[in-house]
Amino acid sequence: MxxxxxxxxxxxxxxxxxxxxxxxxxxxxxxxxxxxxxxxxxxxxxxxxxxxxxxxxxxxxxxxxxxxxxxxxxxxxxxxxxxxxxxxxxxxxxQNYRIQLREQLDFANILYQKGLYKQALKILDKSKQTALELDEKSIASEIIDLEKVIESQFITRSIVGRADELIDQSKRISLQNHYTTELSNLSLKLYSEMLTHGYVKNDEDRLEIMQIFNTQIKNIAFEKLNFTEKLWYFKAHVWKNQLLQDYKYTLKYAYQWVDLFHKNPEMIASHPVWYIKGNTYLLKILFLYGNIDILEEHFNRFNEKVYSSSFAQNENLQSLVFLTHYNTLMNIHFVKGEFFTGTKLIPEIEMKMEKLRDKIDEHHFMIFYLKMAAMFFGSKKYKESIHYSMKVLESKGNVQEDLIFHTRILILMAKHESGNDEDYDEFIKETQRFAKKMKNPEEFHFESVKFFKNLNNIISDKQLKAFEAFDEKLELFSTNEYYRRSLLYIDIRGWIKSKIQNQDVIEIIRQKVKYKRRH
Structure with missing residues (x-):
C-alpha cells in the first residue's frame, strides 16, 4: 500500500x-x-x-x-x-529579466487597449532596447509586432522614417531568429541522438551523424551570428563531436562555448544554465585528457563564478552546480590517485544528493554511486566498493547499459581483490547474460567477461600471463576510435598494469599525472 x-x-x-x-x-x-x-x-x-x-x-x-x-x-x-x-x-x-520584459509587454498591451498609444510606445521602445542588448530576439520580435500594430493606427509624425526603421529591425531579427531556430533544432537533434542511441559504434553511424550535421550547418554563416546563435553553434559542435567520440574537437568547442560567456560576461546572468552546462562539458573533457593543471585552473574559475554573490540563485541552478562541482572534484581526486581523500567527500555528497533527489534524474545519481564505488576500490575498501556498485545494479531508473556493465566489471575487480568469491561464478554468468542482451554489445564487453571468467580458474603464479594477454587486447581496443569510450568509465587498464608491474594502482596513476604535466 x-x-x-x-x-x-x-x-x-x-x-x-x-x-x-x-x-x-x-x-x-x-x-x-x-x-x-x-x-x-x-x-x-x-x-x-x-x-x-x-x-x-x-x-x-x-x-x-x-x-x-x-x-x-x-x-x-x-x-x-x-x-x-x-x-x-x-x-x-x-524575478529575472525575461519575466520583467514580458511584464513590460503586458503593460504596453493594456495601455494600447485603453487607447494610450504614446505611453504604450514609450514602454515598448525602452523594453525593445533592453531585449536587443540581451540578445532576446523572440521577445524583441513580439515587441516590434505590437509597435507595428500601434503605428498602423496612430502615426507618430514626430519620428521621421518610423515605418522603415521598424521594417528594417523586423527583417534583421527575423533572419537572426531563423539562424537560432536552425541551430537549436540541430543541437536538439544531436542531443536526442546521444540519449537514444549513444555514441557512434561504426562507420555507418558516423556517416548518419555527419549527414544530419552537414545538412543543417552548411547554410550557417558564422560571421553573421550574434551571441545566442553562436551559443547554439558551439553546442551543436560539442554534441556532434561527443557522438563521434572526437575528444580533441569536443574540447575545442567546449572551450569556445565557455569563452563566449567570458567575452560577454553580462550574458552569464541571462543564460546561467548554459554557462554551467558549457563548463560541465569542458571540465569533463579536460578530465578525460588528464591534464590536472589545466583542469584545476578551469575548475577554480568555474567555482569562483557560480559561488559568487552576483550569480543567479534558484533550485534548478543549485542542482546543476552541485552536479558539476562534485563530479569534477571527484574526477580531480581520480586523476591524482587521491582515493582516500575522495572517500571523505562521500558523506557530504550523499547528504546533498538526498536534498536534491526530486530535482536530479536517476542516471546522474548512478554515476555518483559508480564513482563512489571506484573511490572505495582505489582505497582498498572492497566491501564498501561492492555496496555502492550494487546501488547502480539495483536502480529502477533508466540507466545506460554501459554504465551498468562497467559497474559489474568493477564488482568483479573488487571480488578478485578481496578474495570474496563465493558467488563469483554466478555473477560472471549474470554479467555474460547481461552483455548478450545489450542493444549494442561490443567485442570489448565479451572479452572482459571472458577474462574475468578465466581469471578465477587460473592458479596464482599463472595469472600474470592472463593479465598481460588482456592488456594487449585493451591496447588494441584503445586504438579503435569506436571502443575508446568503453575504457573511460573505470580505469581497468590502470588496474591491469598495476598487476603486471606489481605496483599499487595509485603509483600507476601518479606516473600518468607526471607524464601529463610534462606534456
Missing part, C-alpha cells in the same frame, strides 16, 4: 510543487492570499495547509477531513496550483 502512495505522490504535480516551496515562499503565498481578501477558511487554502502537512500524498485524507469532495477535488487542486504559480511569479527570487 505504501509503495502505491509513494508512486502517486511522485506523480501528483501539486503535491510536488508544495513540497518544493521554501519557508519564505510559503509565507509569501499566505500574504498574497490575504491581500486578495480571501477568507482564511477558503477551501483551496485548507487544501494547501493539508498538503503541506503530509509527508506523502494521500487523497483519502483530504476527502475524510471534508476539505473537498472527490468530484470537486480536481478543480480545487487546479485552482490552488495556479494561485501558487502566480504567487511565485511575484517573488523577487524568481
Amino acid at each position: 505504501k509503495k502505491n502512495t509513494t508512486s502517486k505522490s511522485q506523480k501528483d504535480f501539486l503535491f510536488v510543487l508544495i513540497k518544493s516551496l521554501t519557508t519564505s515562499e510559503k509565507r509569501q503565498f499566505k500574504l498574497y492570499v490575504n491581500r486578495l481578501g480571501i477568507n482564511a477558511d477558503a477551501k483551496f487554502l485548507l487544501l494547501f495547509s493539508e498538503l503541506d502537512k503530509m509527508s506523502e500524498y494521500d487523497e483519502n485524507i483530504i476527502i475524510e477531513k471534508k476539505v473537498s469532495t472527490k468530484q470537486q477535488l480536481s478543480n480545487l487542486k487546479a485552482h490552488l496550483y495556479k494561485q501558487i504559480l502566480v504567487s511565485l511569479r511575484m517573488n523577487p527570487s524568481h
Whole structure:
C-alpha cells in the first residue's frame, strides 16, 4: 500500500510543487492570499495547509477531513496550483529579466487597449532596447509586432522614417531568429541522438551523424551570428563531436562555448544554465585528457563564478552546480590517485544528493554511486566498493547499459581483490547474460567477461600471463576510435598494469599525472 502512495505522490504535480516551496515562499503565498481578501477558511487554502502537512500524498485524507469532495477535488487542486504559480511569479527570487520584459509587454498591451498609444510606445521602445542588448530576439520580435500594430493606427509624425526603421529591425531579427531556430533544432537533434542511441559504434553511424550535421550547418554563416546563435553553434559542435567520440574537437568547442560567456560576461546572468552546462562539458573533457593543471585552473574559475554573490540563485541552478562541482572534484581526486581523500567527500555528497533527489534524474545519481564505488576500490575498501556498485545494479531508473556493465566489471575487480568469491561464478554468468542482451554489445564487453571468467580458474603464479594477454587486447581496443569510450568509465587498464608491474594502482596513476604535466 505504501509503495502505491509513494508512486502517486511522485506523480501528483501539486503535491510536488508544495513540497518544493521554501519557508519564505510559503509565507509569501499566505500574504498574497490575504491581500486578495480571501477568507482564511477558503477551501483551496485548507487544501494547501493539508498538503503541506503530509509527508506523502494521500487523497483519502483530504476527502475524510471534508476539505473537498472527490468530484470537486480536481478543480480545487487546479485552482490552488495556479494561485501558487502566480504567487511565485511575484517573488523577487524568481524575478529575472525575461519575466520583467514580458511584464513590460503586458503593460504596453493594456495601455494600447485603453487607447494610450504614446505611453504604450514609450514602454515598448525602452523594453525593445533592453531585449536587443540581451540578445532576446523572440521577445524583441513580439515587441516590434505590437509597435507595428500601434503605428498602423496612430502615426507618430514626430519620428521621421518610423515605418522603415521598424521594417528594417523586423527583417534583421527575423533572419537572426531563423539562424537560432536552425541551430537549436540541430543541437536538439544531436542531443536526442546521444540519449537514444549513444555514441557512434561504426562507420555507418558516423556517416548518419555527419549527414544530419552537414545538412543543417552548411547554410550557417558564422560571421553573421550574434551571441545566442553562436551559443547554439558551439553546442551543436560539442554534441556532434561527443557522438563521434572526437575528444580533441569536443574540447575545442567546449572551450569556445565557455569563452563566449567570458567575452560577454553580462550574458552569464541571462543564460546561467548554459554557462554551467558549457563548463560541465569542458571540465569533463579536460578530465578525460588528464591534464590536472589545466583542469584545476578551469575548475577554480568555474567555482569562483557560480559561488559568487552576483550569480543567479534558484533550485534548478543549485542542482546543476552541485552536479558539476562534485563530479569534477571527484574526477580531480581520480586523476591524482587521491582515493582516500575522495572517500571523505562521500558523506557530504550523499547528504546533498538526498536534498536534491526530486530535482536530479536517476542516471546522474548512478554515476555518483559508480564513482563512489571506484573511490572505495582505489582505497582498498572492497566491501564498501561492492555496496555502492550494487546501488547502480539495483536502480529502477533508466540507466545506460554501459554504465551498468562497467559497474559489474568493477564488482568483479573488487571480488578478485578481496578474495570474496563465493558467488563469483554466478555473477560472471549474470554479467555474460547481461552483455548478450545489450542493444549494442561490443567485442570489448565479451572479452572482459571472458577474462574475468578465466581469471578465477587460473592458479596464482599463472595469472600474470592472463593479465598481460588482456592488456594487449585493451591496447588494441584503445586504438579503435569506436571502443575508446568503453575504457573511460573505470580505469581497468590502470588496474591491469598495476598487476603486471606489481605496483599499487595509485603509483600507476601518479606516473600518468607526471607524464601529463610534462606534456
